[in-house]
Amino acid sequence: MEFDLQELKSHWSLDPAYHHVNHGSFGAVPISVQKVQQEWRDRIQKNPVKFFARELKEEVATARGSVARFLGQQADQIALIRNTTEGASTVMRGFPLNSGDEVIVLNQEYGAVTKAVIRACEASGAKLVEIDVDYLDSDQRVIEKITAGITKKTRLLVVDHITSATARSFPIYELGALCKAHSVVYVVDASHSPGTVDIDLDKLDADFWFGNLHKWVSTPLGVGVLRIAPRWQEVLRPLIVSWRDDEPYPYPWDMLGTVDPTSWLSAPSAIDFFSQLGWERVRKANHQRMMFGRELVMKELGISKEEIRADFLPLGVVPIHKMSGGRDGAAAVQVKIAEEFKVEVPISFIAEKYYLRISGMLYNTPENYEALAVAVRKTFT
Ligand SMILES: Cc1ncc(COP(=O)(O)O)c(C=O)c1O
Numbered sequence: 001m002e003f004d005l006q007e008l009k010s011h012w013s014l015d016p017a018y019h020h021v022n023h024g025s026f027g028a029v030p031i032s033v034q035k036v037q038q039e040w041r042d043r044i045q046k047n048p049v050k051f052f053a054r055e056l057k058e059e060v061a062t063a064r065g066s067v068a069r070f071l072g073q074q075a076d077q078i079a080l081i082r083n084t085t086e087g088a089s090t091v092m093r094g095f096p097l098n099s100g101d102e103v104i105v106l107n108q109e110y111g112a113v114t115k116a117v118i119r120a121c122e123a124s125g126a127k128l129v130e131i132d133v134d135y136l137d138s139d140q141r142v143i144e145k146i147t148a149g150i151t152k153k154t155r156l157l158v159v160d161h162i163t164s165a166t167a168r169s170f171p172i173y174e175l176g177a178l179c180k181a182h183s184v185v186y187v188v189d190a191s192h193s194p195g196t197v198d199i200d201l202d203k204l205d206a207d208f209w210f211g212n213l214h215k216w217v218s219t220p221l222g223v224g225v226l227r228i229a230p231r232w233q234e235v236l237r238p239l240i241v242s243w244r245d246d247e248p249y250p251y252p253w254d255m256l257g258t259v260d261p262t263s264w265l266s267a268p269s270a271i272d273f274f275s276q277l278g279w280e281r282v283r284k285a286n287h288q289r290m291m292f293g294r295e296l297v298m299k300e301l302g303i304s305k306e307e308i309r310a311d312f313l314p315l316g317v318v319p320i321h322k323m324s325g326g327r328d329g330a331a332a333v334q335v336k337i338a339e340e341f342k343v344e345v346p347i348s349f350i351a352e353k354y355y356l357r358i359s360g361m362l363y364n365t366p367e368n369y370e371a372l373a374v375a376v377r378k379t380f381t
Pocket residue numbers: 024025083084085086110112113160162163164189191192212
C-alpha cells in the first residue's frame with residue numbers, strides 16, 4: 001500500500017519503537033516547527049526584559065493574525081488561549097447563568113468540558129440536561145433529539161463539532177439555526193476542527209467557539225482559539241486578570257502575566273508547513289491512512305460497514321463488542337496494547353459502548369496499521 005505524501009515520516013521526531021496511531025489526542029510537532037519554537041526561546045533568553053516589555057505585544061498580535069487568517073477571520077475576531085479546556089472553563093465560568101436555567105450537553109461530550117458545565121450549574125443553580133445520542137445516529141436524528149430536549153428554560157447548548165471518543169461530527173450549522181430559533185446560546189467545542197474541516201465561522205456565528213491547533217495543525221502544545229461573538233465580547237472576560245484587562249476583546253487574552261508565549265509564536269510555522277503541501281492534499285492523505293487502518297481493524301473484529309460512520313476525517317472509530325470493565329477496563333487495555341505491542345491507540349468507553357479510535361497523519365506508514373491489526377487480533381479475538 002502506497003499512501004499519498006508517503007515520504008513525510010522523517011519530518012517528525014517520533015520514537016520509531018512505537019506505532020503512533022493516536023495523533024488525535026495530543027498531536028505531534030514537525031521537527032521544523034520544533035526548531036522554530038526553539039529559536040523563539042533562544043531569542044527570549046537573549047534579553048527577556050526586552051522581549052516581554054517591548055516586543056511581545058506586537059509578536060503575539062502577528063501570530064494571532066496568522067491564526068485568524070488560517071481560520072478565515074480578522075485578527076481581532078479571535079483570542080489565543082492555551083487549549084479548549086481553557087476555552088470551556090472561560091465560557092462556563094464567565095457566562096451569566098441563572099438559577100433555573102437549563103444547559104444541554106450531549107452524552108458524547110468530552111468529559112472535562114462536561115465537568116466545566118457541571119461546575120457552572122452547581123454555582124448558579126442551573127440544571128444540566130444530558131441528551132443521549134449514539135455514534136450511529138443520523139444528523140437528523142441528533143437534531144430531533146436535541147429539539148425534543150429544548151424547553152423555555154434552555155439557556156445554553158454545548159456541542160462538539162467532532163467528538164473525542166467516537167470521532168463523529170455533528171451538524172453544527174443546523175444546530176446553530178436551531179439555537180437561534182429558540183433563543184438558545186450556542187457553544188461549540190471544536191477541538192478537532194482546525195486543520196480537519198473547512199469552517200465558516202462568520203456563517204456559523206456561534207456565541208462561543210473554541211478549538212485547538214495543537215491537534216490537527218500540529219503546532220506546539222498550548223495553541224487554542226476562543227472566538228466570542230461580538231454580542232458577548234463585553235460580557236465574557238479571561239479567567240485570569242492581567243495588565244491588558246481594560247482593553248477591548250481580544251487584547252486582554254494576549255498577555256496573561258508572564259507565561260511562555262513560544263507555542264503561539266510558532267503556530268504560523270505549523271500552518272505554513274501544511275499550507276506548503278496543500279491542505280486538501282493533507283486531509284486526503286490523512287483520511288486515506290485512517291481508512292486503511294480502520295479497514296484492517298474492522299476485518300480483525302468482524303465489524304461491518306453498517307456499524308461505521310463515513311465522516312471525511314483523519315480520525316475514525318471501530319466499535320469493540322467483546323469488552324468489559326467500563327472506563328477503567330478500556331484504559332487498562334490501552335496501556336496493555338501500548339506496552340505489549342508498542343502501538344499507541346486510544347480505547348474509550350462512552351454511553352456504555354467501547355471504541356478504538358484510529359488517527360491518520362502524514363508520518364503514518366502502512367506498517368503502523370498492520371501492527372495495530374496484529375495487536376487487535378491478539379487482544380480481542
Ligand atoms: C472534543 C474535545 N474537547 C476538548 C478537548 C480538550 O482538549 P485540550 O486538552 O487540548 O484542552 C479534547 C481533547 O482531546 C476533545 O477531543
